[in-house]
Amino acid sequence: MSTAYNPMELMICCAARLLENGRTVAVGTGAPCAAAMLAQRTSAPDLVVFFEAGGVGPQLPTMPISVGDSRTFYRASMATSMADVMETCQRGMMDYTFLGGAQIDAFGNLNSTMIGKDYAKPKVRLPGSGGANDLASLCWRILVVTNHDKRRFVEKLDFLTTPGYLNGPGAREAAGLSPGTGPYRVITDLAIMGYHEETKRMEVLSLHPGITMEQVQGNTGFAIAARAPLLTTAPPSETELRILRDEVDPFRYIIGRA
């Protein structure tokens, strides 16, 4: 088997490594779901996967297409309601969630509502919050997996759909969101980012092999610094790649997109 890998395969491996065994994670379809499946087959066999439509602890036979399709509760512990899943988050029992968006800013706030200036007549109407705002408000740690470019990593969002650290330290708590929650990691095709403990601004923790800070800054629409010591991301291991390609996504539904 080739140990050469594409950026999507690396991103999924990085995301999977963050998920600790015995924890809970609310995922959507696509890369986050692949990451959760890979984690279950490597370092976190007892990771409990939740889908917002009501699927709890499935043994996923294939990649789901929808957050509500029947794969999301295949051989599951429970098929329940959306409110039950969201209220599990609201009670403080959901450790991680994966989110995405058309835009993300330095505080990890996300836009999935619209592109343009006029809310009543948007240039591009996007789906809206869906469950993203709920999961970002109610889960302990928010993970984002996304491609890294200037169109996406922006100084100012066109619409703040989903809360990151809002406008900085203390803002989530002041708004009434649960203390101790917030953005945790951003995994892109260039690097892994975290958030500065004091300023709550995004910072680079680890550069992917062959990537420089200049490339990261060049693809980021806001000033971004590196946390010392700046690390280099470990490439996918042979085992990770084998499981990802043979068991998690054999039809290359996700990893074929890179």
Next chain:
Amino acid sequence: MTPPLFADPSANHAREFFRTKPRALVDKVMTVKDAVAKFVHDGEYLAVGGFGAARLPSAVCHEIVRQKKQNLTIAGHTATHDFQILAAGNLTGRGKLIAKVDIAYIVGLEARGLSPQARRVIESGEVETTEWSNYALAVRFKAAAMGLPFLPMRSMLGTDTFKKSPAKEISCPFTGEKLLAAPACYPDVGVIHVHEADRFGNCRIRGTTVADPDLARASKKLIITCERLIPNDDIRSDPTRTLIPFYCVDAVCEVPFGSYPGNMAYEYFSDEDHLRHWLKVEEDEAEYRKFIDRYIHGVSDFNEYLQLCGGMARMQKLRQEEFLLNRSVYV
């Protein structure tokens, strides 16, 4: 300016309505055509159950477009293919089928992409909208199901989603903590597809319930479509499986493969080819008009639509996919 509230949250007004709602154990079986003609009226608030293209009452969505209903307010609760179907009515109807939307999730079909027609409808500025989250809409149905005017919850705070919503910030009377007050949503009409129902409207759902047991209780009028009609004896032999009781239900329509092209758990998988075709054809307005004329206006009922989509041979293939007998679904 405070964003508008499209549904009256008053529990007292809802009680006045529910006081008059029939409770008798009577036969409610009728055609989808009759149910839509009888229970869906211009200007009403419509909420569709299921989750996007999973357990979707497609037949009723088609019929609403076919009967050219207009000026509806839509609960955009994970509204994917349902919203896409209804959006046809803003082009091929008498005017605006979709006039207002409480948006949690619309326009997109999850990983499949954005609907060009749904985008045109919203981006034109002809539709009045407010923003919510999926859980907020679920809580709004839950508040209504409980007979309350609102429920507190802990998301949406601090965001533009909150600013574009008529939800309010309140303080907890016990702890002083900030909370979001989500106003009850009592839809004029709810539409839900279930696995099994008896003639009186007692319903069974397998798999995830999404928000449907609450939506059923919140709705002033409720249309049920079911894969199969079952005898009342079956219901009585295991009443623990009844998730929606008969007294919430106004119409029962038997529509086999009624979630097509959506997924129906334990029955058939989604028809991804058809959904992809639908998205593609929307790119060209003339082609799209022809498509809607052929698949919705050109047929008299949902069964004719299923025939156009490949009929029993296609349904058999989708059933095999649901049962994972053919793992090459995604090739």
